Structures are given as structure tokens and as C-alpha cells.
Amino acid sequence: MTDPAPLDAAAARARVAEFVAAHDPRTTDPAAFLGARFDAGLAWVHFPEGAGGLGAPRALQPTIDAEFARLGAAPVQREGLVIGLGMAAPTILAFGTPAQRYRYLRPLYTGEEVWCQLFSEPGAGSDLAALGTRAVRDGDSWILNGQKVWTSLAHRARWAILIARTDPDLPKHRGISYFICDMHSPGVEVRPLRQLTGEAEFNEVYLTDVRIADSQRLGEPGEGWRVAQTTLMNERVSIAGHAEPREGGVIALVTELWRTRPELRTPGLHDTLLRLWVDAEAARLTKERLRQQLAAGQPGPEGSAAKLSFARINQEVAGLELDLLGGEGLTYDDWSFRRPAGIPFAERVPGFHYLRTKGNSIEGGTSEILRTIIAERVLGLPAEPRTDKDTAWKDLPR
Amino acid sequence: MSADPVPADLDLLYDDVEEGLRASVRSLLADRCPWSAVLERVETDAPTDVALWKELAAMGVAGLPVPERLGGAGATLRETAVAAEELGRAVAPVPFLGSAVLATTALLAAGGEAADGALARLASGEVSAALAVPLATAPDTPFPQTVRYAPGAPGSTSSPDSPADGRAASGTLTGEVGGVADASTAGILVVPAVGADGPGLYLVEADSSVRLPVTSLDLTRPLATVRFDGAAARPVATGPAAADALHTALVSGAAVLASEQLGVAEWALTTTVDYLKTRYQFGRPVGSFQAVKHRLADLWVAVSQARAVARNAASAAVHGGPEAALDAALAQAFVSDTAVLAAEEAVQLHGGIGFTWEHPTHLYLKRAKADALALGSADRHRMTIARLADLPPAQWEA
Known part of the structure; x- marks a missing residue:
């Protein structure tokens, strides 16, 4: 922990190997494994020592995560932890008191507290x-x-x-x-x-x-x-640490259908499919380029665009899937009011894909708000005149 | 399945050498090729700036992918694509696409003594070349049939000129090709022609052909009809090797053209954003209106994606093979539409001034639309994608 040399990729990998040798992921309880990983400073390498990190460059984290995965450790990001890991932890790190960091970060990381x-x-x-x-x-x-x-x-x-x-x-x-x-x-x-x-x-x-x-x-x-x-x-920062293959995203829903069901093909939908294939590849390659920029320590503003593109592509793919299926698209799996049963998106019916993706352009910032953010913060266009900025909240019209 | 994963190592960024090349080219063009000079030149009898081309050649731009032993820069199509971006950004009227991309990659693919001799002359800037195909030729079109090759020395009725390498001609060419880019100022023509033995690729001294300039939509890229009346020709490739060399040149051309289109799109976006920050109507900058902002945000997203797609195509073209053809088709299908959209938005969002001859926007609109038609329309490239990615069209039912 007191290695005076700055951590580089090789040293980071060596630390992970040393850690895994001491904590066999096949036999160690997952929460205990993650707790030990937190204590070793390998949770968020850019966090300070004692808060799950080593005060090392953030760019090393993908290397560390990849090495843990290679050596058989379960992924840290699991169902139910997305808010804690992605949003609460960096905020507590930036603004929390030492007592708050000590109380919250470790059980957040191990998944003991959602x-x-x-x-x-x-x-x-x-x-x-x-x-x-x-x-x-x-x-x-x-x-x-x-x-x-x-x-x-x-x-x-x-x-x-x-x-x-x-x-x-x-x-x-x-x-x-x-x-x-x-x-x-x-x-x-x-x-x-x-x-x-x-x-x-x-x-x-x-x-x-x-x-x-x-x-x-x-x-x-x-x-x-x-x-x-x-x-x-x-x-909006979380970007996968690995390259996604061609047709790796939601586009596969319709390309596989197109290849395996020739009777569904029509000329108009062929054109729609090819245009979407091109757009999906462009979005995938843009995400890959962003990943390479982050790995090279040169983050660009392209991240704010990714959600905008994927929302539109997801919606159009889901719409095309129903258009292709015709009568088969008229059925639905389950309208009952329940909490999701944890069935992966791809395994739900096409009607569900169509309906659920409508939320993609609303949740986590509407596409309209994202366009305004890009226009003002990336392109530097002037803000619209506003009447609410200097008025007491209690006096605002609502 | 044809949708194989993309090799994980395709580099979508720019390295330091590429950024250095970009800075040199941009600086020279800023000095020697302002838009006002371009506009003035394109209405003269000499729309191509031959002197500027010699200066670019002195920087290595005329022979970037040509090996150093032939006097080239010994670089790859990735660096070539970076130069294309800058030349597109300046709508520079130089024979880069015809000579340094299409003719050069055809000769590199053909190989051999005659091709090497011609490449050395091109790389030095002594002469430029053109590939004698219609500029609109898509990579997967059948081998051109409009020029015939006949073996034997040129007859008394044909040009007495010796062929490109100064040695005895092996035969003659007869026929006509329309819409050839950069032919009027070329010293060497690389000509696909068919003879009794099938397809061949031939070298011809340009002044042994008849070149009739045509009025082109893109003022900055002159086109000509090229006629051969028993012109002395020397083969550089015959049979399947000739067809392969032509295909490689057209695929490489499509890949590099995408970077030129990216440069056009970037100019259009940047210039429009800058203008809308300073243009006031209704007492506020026009760029502060949400209806305008959101269009520019969408355009910025598309241009960001175009960069990833164009870099991907250039990197894939270095490796060659079927993936290069698919990635070039993807790049043309995406970036053609993006560059045209960017130029059209530039005209519309500049309002009245954007519709005038005195404003540079029309040069970019014409380049963008002509580039979209060059080397195959976006729709032709989507058909290529359908074939290479196994997404076949609909069939009549039996």
C-alpha cells in the first residue's frame, strides 16, 4: 500500500494478480471478496486510500477491472447497485465528511446496502x-x-x-x-x-x-x-471497458429476424433495416472511439451524444421489429401490474421492446434537454433568455 | 455468418504524427488557399491550382502511401485520410483524390516496374495522375467496358507519344470515359480497359488522349471526358489482378473520400455555429433560439459519428480485405448523408447571405453533394452492405 512508485498498468495488473492469489474468487464469499478488494484500494483506484482507492489515475480502472475479470472475479456492477456505484459513491467522495465516507462507501461497494x-x-x-x-x-x-x-x-x-x-x-x-x-x-x-x-x-x-x-x-x-x-x-460517465462487436447492440433483434425469416422481407423494410444498420454501426464506432479516447486520457464531449443516438436507434429498431413481424406483433406477453421479474430485455416480446424503448428518450435527461446541453456546453451557443433565474422560488409561476 | 466481430485493435484516434501532418497541411492551406482565392480561381480556365499541388507534394501529400524507396512518404491510408480532411475543409482545388488516392492506390495494388516508375513521378509532384473511370463509379460495379485494348505498337494514325515509363508501348487503347476527375491537369492516366485477354489496367501519357472538360456541379473538382484514339499504352496489371487493383483503388478511394466529406461537414458546422453566435434578430443571437440550437446539436452528433466512421474506414483500408470493403461502404453510406446535411443546414441557417455567390457556403454545398455521388451514392453503398453483411433484399414470392 505504501509503494512509492506511481502506479502504472503493469504494476496495477501485478497488484490484482497478487490480490486474487490471496483471495480465491471461487471460494471466497462475494461480499467478503469485494470488501477485501475495497480495503486493498482496488475498488476505485482514483479514490483516496481508505476510501477504496489508491489515489492513482482514473484511467487505470479499466485495466484493473479487466484483470479481475480475466482472473475469474465476478463483476462489481451488479443488478441493484447502479445508483450506489455510479452516483452516490462519487458524490460522497467529493462532498462527504471523513465520517460519511467511512460509514457509507464500503457497504455500498460490497452490495450489502442498496x-x-x-x-x-x-x-x-x-x-x-x-x-x-x-x-x-x-x-x-x-x-x-x-x-x-x-x-x-x-x-x-x-x-x-x-x-x-x-x-x-x-x-x-x-x-x-x-x-x-x-x-x-x-x-x-x-x-x-x-x-x-x-x-x-x-x-x-x-x-x-x-x-x-x-x-x-x-x-x-x-x-x-x-x-x-x-x-x-x-x-453519464460509465463507458464499457471493452470493444463491442459489430451488431453487438439492439440492432441484432432485427438483423437476426431478417436473416432467419425470409418470408418477412419487403423492399421498404429492407431500406429501413439498412439505414438503421448504418446508424447503429456509426453509434457503436463513436462509443468505441470515446472508449479509446478515455483510455488514452483524452476524454471528449462525445459522451453526451451517445444517449441521444442510442435512444433513437433503440426506438426505431423496436418499431421495425414490429413492422417486420406483422400479425405476430399483435400479441403481448403480460400486462399484469407487477415488479419486473428480471427477464432480460431481449427475451421479452417485441411489443414490450417497442413500449419500453419509448422511455429511453425521457429517462436520465430527455432528448430535448440533451440537445440543449450539447448546443450550449459543447457548441457554446448562447442560452435562451430566462425569467426564472433571479426570481425567488416561492414567486415562480407553477 | 458474415457479421464477424471487428478486430478489436482498429485505432479510431489520431496519433501525434497525424496531428503534425494535419497542422502542416492546414497551415499551408490557410496561407495559400483561402476560400476567396478558391472562388476566384474556379471561374477561370484553370480551376485546378497546380502550383499549390506542387507545394503540397513538397510536404509529401502527393505520395503519402507510396513507399520511401519510390520517393513517397512511406505512410498509410490513415495519414492520407487526415490530409483529405484538411483538403475537404478548405475545398482545395487540387488533384488529391484523382492522383494521390485513386491512381496511386491502383498502381500500388498493381505493383511491378511500370507502376513503380509512375508512382515515383506522382509522389515527387512532377506530374499528377487520374484514374480513368467515371467519378460516380461504385467499388462493386462491374469492370468498365468502354475502352478496348489492342496489342501491338501504335499505328501511324495514333499519337506518337511513348507510354508512361518512356519505354516502348505494348499496345493501344481506343474508347471513351466520361466524368473523370482531375484528368485535365493529369500527366498520367491509369486506364481500365478490356482486351482479348480480359480486363487490364494500363498506363497512358495523358497528352496522347483527348480530354474534353465538362462543366461540373462541384466547381472545385473539374471533370473531363477522356477519349482514346489508339493511344499508346503499357499494361500494369492484367486479368483478375487488374480487376482486383481497380476494386482496391475504389474501396480505398471510398474510405479516404469519407474523411474529405468529414472535413467538409466540420467546416459547415463550425462556420454556421460561429455565424449564429454573432447574427442578431429579434434582439438576440439567432443561435439562442431552441429551434436552431437543436438542429445544430443533432448535426454535431452526426459529425462526431462521421469522424468515428471515417477513421474506422481508413484504418480498415490499411488492412484491406472484405472488412475494408464493408467499412468503406458503411463510411460512404453514413458520411455522405452527414456532409450533405451539414452543407444544406449551413445554407439554410445562414439565411439570405448563404444563398449568395459571395459567401463560401455554396462551394461546400456543391462539394458535399458531388462527393455524395462520387464513388457510389449512399444507397448504392447500402446495397453493398446488404451483400457483405448478409442482409439480402426481398424476393418475389413463388
Whole structure:
């Protein structure tokens, strides 16, 4: 742990090999394995020592992950951990106190504690900073009242990252604070939210006089919007550490159908298929180029475009799949109101693909908001005139 | 299955040598080839800037993929593609595509003493060359049949000129080819022709042909009809080797052309974004209107993807084989549409000024549309993809 030489790829691989030799992944309990990996600083190599890292360059992490995979370790990113690993951890690292880092990061990494995110509200979607959930100071704690929505994992989570309004007299971006909320607290009520596919991947979360200790606050009071930016930026950073093969994505749904079912082919759909094939390859190669840029330590702005492209391609592929199938596309597998049974997307019926992909251009930033972000932050085009920036939140029209 | 994984090692970035080449070419073009000079030149009798071509040749641009033993730069089609980007960005009226890409790659693929002799002359900039096929020829079109080869020395009615390597002619060519790019200023023609023994690739001194300039849609890339009346010719490849060499040249040309189109698209996007930051209407920059911003964001996404696709095609062209043909078709299918869209958006979003002769946008619109037709339309390339990626068209039912 006190190696004075800076860690390079070869040294990183050697450390992983040494670790795996001491903790056989075939016989070690998965949580114990990950806990030991965290303690060895190989969880997030760019985090500081003691917080799961070694203070080494972030670019080494794909090498380390690949080496763990090669030596038979299970992947860290597993079902249910996406919010914790991708959003809560980097935010706690950036803004948490030493005590907060010590309390939360390790069980988050091992998967012993699941996290969810309480950001969106019925009245604050794209305009997240307009949120109205109130947090009122009461001695050493805060009392929260409000409603959150589109919360995946809320029913399984132990903790939530949450933003709430602490000062309604300030303009909307300035009166927000950021908290860690115990999902087992009295007054937290989780209700499944049924979506147009029939099932409920997400929840509504009602907060009624929920008490959060002030020691659970991340960042200063009123600084919550800035803290949330860290969370949201990390949402879009995760890029696979390996190249994807040709037709590696959702396009395979229709290319395989086209090859194996010649009776479904028509000239118009052939043209649609080829155009989509080209677009899917272009998106795949762009993602691959971004991966190579990150590995070479030269991140580019292409990441913000990936979600926009994939949302459109996913929707068009799913639409083409139904058009190809014709009458077979008229049936559906299950409309019952239930939590998803964990069946992979590709194994659901084409009608489900068509309906579920409609969410791709809404969830995690609508395609319209992403276009505005690209235009303003990448191309440097001027912002539209706004009336809400300097008005007290309580005086905004709603 | 034909959809094999792409080799994981295809490099989609630019290395330091390539960036150095880019900087040199861009600097020379900024100095010697501003758009105002291009506009002035293209309406004269000498639209091609031969003096600029000699200067580019002195930098190595006339023979980038030519081996050093022949006086070339000893580089690859990846570096060639970087030069193409910059020449496209400047709509430079030089015979790069016809000479340094199409004729050069045909001669490199053919090999042999006569081809080597011609390559040395091209790389030095002493003369330029043209590949005598219609510019719109797609890589998978059948071998051209419009020029016939007859063995034996030129008769008294034909040109007395000796063939390209200065040695005795082996035969003569008769026939006509329309729409040949960069032929009027060429010293050497590389001519596909058929004889009693099948296809062949021949070298002809250009002034032993008759070249009739035609008025071209793209003012910066002159076209000519080339007629051979018993012109002295020397074979560089015959039989299947000739067909392979022509195919390799057209695939390489399609791959490199995508980078030229990328340069055109980048110019159009950048120039339009810059203009819309400074053009005021209704008391605010036009670039602050969301209806305009979102179009530019979509265009930026497409140009980012075009870069990945063009780099992929150039890298694949270095390796050759069926993957190179598929990746070149992909690049043409995607980047042709992107470059045309970029140029069309540039005209529309510049408003009235973009419709004038005095503004450079029309040079790029004409180049973009002509490039989209060059070496096969996007739709022709989608048909190539259908064949190479095993996505066959619909058939009449029995």
C-alpha cells in the first residue's frame, strides 16, 4: 500500500494478480471478496486510500477491472447497485465528511446496502431545480415533506441521495440542500408506479415529516444544486471497458429476424433495416472511439451524444421489429401490474421492446434537454433568455 | 455468418504524427488557399491550382502511401485520410483524390516496374495522375467496358507519344470515359480497359488522349471526358489482378473520400455555429433560439459519428480485405448523408447571405453533394452492405 512508485498498468495488473492469489474468487464469499478488494484500494483506484482507492489515475480502472475479470472475479456492477456505484459513491467522495465516507462507501461497494435517488418530482422533471420537497430545520435535524417520483430500487434501498428545498425565498438553484435519507425512517412511503408497459420498474416515494439528522447532509446548506451536478455528471460517465462487436447492440433483434425469416422481407423494410444498420454501426464506432479516447486520457464531449443516438436507434429498431413481424406483433406477453421479474430485455416480446424503448428518450435527461446541453456546453451557443433565474422560488409561476 | 466481430485493435484516434501532418497541411492551406482565392480561381480556365499541388507534394501529400524507396512518404491510408480532411475543409482545388488516392492506390495494388516508375513521378509532384473511370463509379460495379485494348505498337494514325515509363508501348487503347476527375491537369492516366485477354489496367501519357472538360456541379473538382484514339499504352496489371487493383483503388478511394466529406461537414458546422453566435434578430443571437440550437446539436452528433466512421474506414483500408470493403461502404453510406446535411443546414441557417455567390457556403454545398455521388451514392453503398453483411433484399414470392 505504501509503494512509492506511481502506479502504472503493469504494476496495477501485478497488484490484482497478487490480490486474487490471496483471495480465491471461487471460494471466497462475494461480499467478503469485494470488501477485501475495497480495503486493498482496488475498488476505485482514483479514490483516496481508505476510501477504496489508491489515489492513482482514473484511467487505470479499466485495466484493473479487466484483470479481475480475466482472473475469474465476478463483476462489481451488479443488478441493484447502479445508483450506489455510479452516483452516490462519487458524490460522497467529493462532498462527504471523513465520517460519511467511512460509514457509507464500503457497504455500498460490497452490495450489502442498496441505494436509490430521490431527485425528480411530479412538478420538477427536466426543470429539476424547481423541486418543491421542503426540508425545514429543527435543531440538529431537518423535517422533510414532499413527493418524489421515478425512483428505481426505492423498495429495496437502505439509503437514498435526496435533494430538497431549504430556502424558498432564494432563486431556485440557490435554496436547495443535499441529504442522505434513511429509507427505513418513519414517514417514508414507497408505492410502485405502473408504467405503460404494464409493470412497475419505478416507484413514487412520499415523504411525510421524515426526520434527517443534519450530519446526513452532503455539502453546505443551499449548496445542494452544485452537489447534484456531481451526481448527474457521473450518471453519464460509465463507458464499457471493452470493444463491442459489430451488431453487438439492439440492432441484432432485427438483423437476426431478417436473416432467419425470409418470408418477412419487403423492399421498404429492407431500406429501413439498412439505414438503421448504418446508424447503429456509426453509434457503436463513436462509443468505441470515446472508449479509446478515455483510455488514452483524452476524454471528449462525445459522451453526451451517445444517449441521444442510442435512444433513437433503440426506438426505431423496436418499431421495425414490429413492422417486420406483422400479425405476430399483435400479441403481448403480460400486462399484469407487477415488479419486473428480471427477464432480460431481449427475451421479452417485441411489443414490450417497442413500449419500453419509448422511455429511453425521457429517462436520465430527455432528448430535448440533451440537445440543449450539447448546443450550449459543447457548441457554446448562447442560452435562451430566462425569467426564472433571479426570481425567488416561492414567486415562480407553477 | 458474415457479421464477424471487428478486430478489436482498429485505432479510431489520431496519433501525434497525424496531428503534425494535419497542422502542416492546414497551415499551408490557410496561407495559400483561402476560400476567396478558391472562388476566384474556379471561374477561370484553370480551376485546378497546380502550383499549390506542387507545394503540397513538397510536404509529401502527393505520395503519402507510396513507399520511401519510390520517393513517397512511406505512410498509410490513415495519414492520407487526415490530409483529405484538411483538403475537404478548405475545398482545395487540387488533384488529391484523382492522383494521390485513386491512381496511386491502383498502381500500388498493381505493383511491378511500370507502376513503380509512375508512382515515383506522382509522389515527387512532377506530374499528377487520374484514374480513368467515371467519378460516380461504385467499388462493386462491374469492370468498365468502354475502352478496348489492342496489342501491338501504335499505328501511324495514333499519337506518337511513348507510354508512361518512356519505354516502348505494348499496345493501344481506343474508347471513351466520361466524368473523370482531375484528368485535365493529369500527366498520367491509369486506364481500365478490356482486351482479348480480359480486363487490364494500363498506363497512358495523358497528352496522347483527348480530354474534353465538362462543366461540373462541384466547381472545385473539374471533370473531363477522356477519349482514346489508339493511344499508346503499357499494361500494369492484367486479368483478375487488374480487376482486383481497380476494386482496391475504389474501396480505398471510398474510405479516404469519407474523411474529405468529414472535413467538409466540420467546416459547415463550425462556420454556421460561429455565424449564429454573432447574427442578431429579434434582439438576440439567432443561435439562442431552441429551434436552431437543436438542429445544430443533432448535426454535431452526426459529425462526431462521421469522424468515428471515417477513421474506422481508413484504418480498415490499411488492412484491406472484405472488412475494408464493408467499412468503406458503411463510411460512404453514413458520411455522405452527414456532409450533405451539414452543407444544406449551413445554407439554410445562414439565411439570405448563404444563398449568395459571395459567401463560401455554396462551394461546400456543391462539394458535399458531388462527393455524395462520387464513388457510389449512399444507397448504392447500402446495397453493398446488404451483400457483405448478409442482409439480402426481398424476393418475389413463388
